[in-house]
Amino acid sequence: MENSDKKGVLLVNLGTPDAPTAPAVKKFLGQFxxxxxxxxxxxxLWCPILHGVILPIRSPKVAKSYQTIWMEEGSPLMVHSKNQAAKLQNRLGYPVxxxxxxxxxxxxxxxxxxxSQGVEQIVILPLYPQYSNTTTAAALDAVSKVVKRLSTIPSYRFIRDYCSHPSYIKALAASVRKSWDEQGKGDYLLCSYHGIPKRFADNGDIYPKQCELTTHLLAQELGLTSEQIGFAYxxxxxxEEWLKPYTDKVLEELSGKGIQTLDVIAPAFSVDCLETLEEISEQYQELFVESGGKQFRYIPCLNDDDEHIEMMRQLVL
Incomplete structure (x- = not known):
């Protein structure tokens, strides 16, 4: 591939176990x-708890959950991420x-x-639309550890967030409309974001503000009122206390308010993974129906949809 401008892109995501087995999950969770x-x-205080209690107990359980969503090509997060990189590289014309x-x-x-491909200018794109100290900042930490060991440091730019980027909002809205066209429009659209401890937000993490902004802009784009759309974590x-409202509690409340058909989207996730395919699509669906709801429709992440790749292209350029 000719790259006369010597540009390249690094897509960064959280990561995934190499296999749906307890040892692989234990290794991944240990690092995370x-x-x-x-x-x-x-x-x-933490290391004895982590290694003595959490990893031995949680790893086999999490491995079983991964087994229910594992694809023939591997972990959904990895499969979709590879597709994203390949499509973005094709659209940009230089290494991703x-x-x-x-x-x-x-x-x-x-x-x-x-x-190794001669890149001298790197755009680093963490695939977290909303900034958080727990995700985006951790990605920058990982980049910084690598860069400080290099004898010649490449020029690089770091995209902090894109929670309000017009192309991101339009891509989310397009995925919702596609679901409505295929399955019908639900009584309510719930945006379920990954939570963080409330203490982190109290100490200055802007994540909840950006989640609320994304929800507000999506509501505007779809023409939904506050009675038709909401968010939870x-x-x-x-x-300890995490960001509220909690998704499981909101699901119970919605069914109690007479919401019979529910659409759920996960705007903080750029690709489908354990939290969307198992926690939302399976556990939360069961909870909603048990609480009196009739239909629960999970709207997939943007993954490698064309609108998502175009958004990435715009961000990089």
Whole structure:
């Protein structure tokens, strides 16, 4: 591939286990939950809990969940991410590589591949629409660790967030309209975002403000009122308070208010993964129906949809 401008792109996502097995999940979770951006407890307190309790108990359970969503080509997150990179490279005409903050392929391998192709200017795009210290900042940490070991540092730009980018909002709206066309329009559209501890937001993390902004702009784009769309936070872990409202509680409340058909979208996830395919599509669907709801329709992530790739192209350019 000719790259006279010596440009390249690094797409960064959280990562995924290499296999749907307890050892692979344990390895991945160990790396993920060791990051102080994710868990900021004292290592003296946290490490014994992590290695002595959490990893031995959770790894087999999480592995079984992964087995229910695993694709023939591998983890959904990895399959969709590879498709994104290939399509974006085709559209841009210069190298695009993947780097995962945890697991493989690593951020280091992604940067190394770009440099080996003569790239001197890298655009780093973490695939988190809404900024959070727990995700976006962790991705920048991983990049910084690699860069500081290089003898010649490439020029690079880091895209912090795109929660309000017009192309992102239009791509989300297009996916909702597609679902409506195929399955009918539900009584309510719930935007379910990955949660973070409330304490992080109290200390300045702008994530909840950006989640609310995305929801507001999506409502405008779709012409929905506050009675037709809302947001909540999922995937909480541990005993401390996380961002509210909690998705599971909102589902119970909606069914109690007479919402019979519910559409659910996950705007914080750029690709479908365990949290969307198993937690939302399976667990939350069951909860909604048990609470009295009739129909629960999960709207897939943007994945490698053409509108999503075009958004990435615009961001990079």
């Amino acid at each position: 939950l060791h990051d102080k951006r994710v868990v900021d407890m004292s290592r003296l 590589e993947l780097g995962m903050t945890y697991g493989s392929p690593s951020v280091e391998s992604g940067i190394s591949k770009l440099l 999922q995937s909480r872990f541990g005993r």
